[in-house]
Amino acid sequence: MDTETFHESEDRLELYALRRLPDSEVEHVENHLLVCDACREHLEEVSAFAFSMRETLKGNPVIESVVKSNARWFEWLTPRLGMPGAFAAILLAVGIYWISRDAHILPVASLQLTALRGSEVKAVVRARELDLAFTDALAASRVDIVDGGGATVWTGTLRPGAGRVEAKISQVFSPGDYFARVYTAAGQPPQEYQFKVMK
């Protein structure tokens, strides 16, 4: 097919408008433009876009810098990696939070309790491990820890320690009032010790 049968391509018209078409092709394009209304019309559209883009990109360093700085901050949120990346980051943060909350941040706390009702309530900070020492209880006694509402939150056995009996509780208690109920003998009412877990 003869080359004269083709209209000019958009790429060539654009390069012509931008004066970047090789010299060897300019004459052909201009000859065609002399006789082709459609290509002249298209040249106007193409050149309007090309010149506007060029002038705007050249003359708006503010836009460029604003856009670039914004883009830098949110670059990781580009569609290709954005959503999986964000999801992974959230999961990681939540995981670290839970692990840290239960295992690393909280301290080990100890508390010495006496079975004197009405006396000052002992308080302890929230801890990942709580050592309770009983000055007047017997070893091997069962001990229940109940919360302020009466619900049992821990059950165990007292063990002998240095001049005392104790319970090592590897459980994190929420802040609030608690009672340690020590059952010394069958049929006997338990001895009750109160303590408070602070935030």
Add this chain to the structure above:
Amino acid sequence: MTYLKALDHVSPEATTGAVLRPLVTSRIVQAEEDSGLDRPGQEQYKIRDWAQIVARIRDGDAAAMEELYAIFARGIRYFLLRNLGSEELDDRVHDCFVIVTEAIQNGELRDPARLMGYVRTVVKRQIASAIDTAVDQRRTHVDYDETMFGITDFNDDPEQSIISRQRSEIARKVLLSISRRDREILDRFYVQEQTQEQICDEMGLSATQFRLLKSRAKTRFGNLGKRVAKGFGRNLLRTG
């Protein structure tokens, strides 16, 4: 680079017309592969038998001259208008045709296949001549007649300025709506004047991806432009 604006004096036969050949009369060719062929609203491109037209003009056929005028008038007007503005436009178009028809009748155009190239050369000469005249007159009359010739009038047209500002604003919105990478591609092409091949090579793009990006940006530019033209421009340009 030799564009219409930068012209010199060339004889009719010096216009190479390398791609022109005698063609079949009234043959209408359908668009096939070239991307320019699916142009919306385009008319089918008619292939002319230049030899026949030239022969008829040489024989003094008035209808052939009318035909020649119908083929080239709009194209000649377009280039003259773009380069010289609207002043004396009709006279200049007429002058071009007088030169072309006289050259044909005097037998200066020996190869009819080069008619298009010759017309182009004549237009280039007219533009150069007008620019030379304007520069000369400006040099001579600079003290009392700065604007006697309309070369700058076309570019300084207030309407053109408004259109240009609107286009810049639309372009700004288009640029803000695309990614940094896409903007970099456009910047490389339009500002840094890198070639498509270089950009694709350095940025790991295929030619299709490159074209697609430009095409999308152009479409958005065109759509926003249409909205402005329909009267939504005030809000569009204010709010974005």
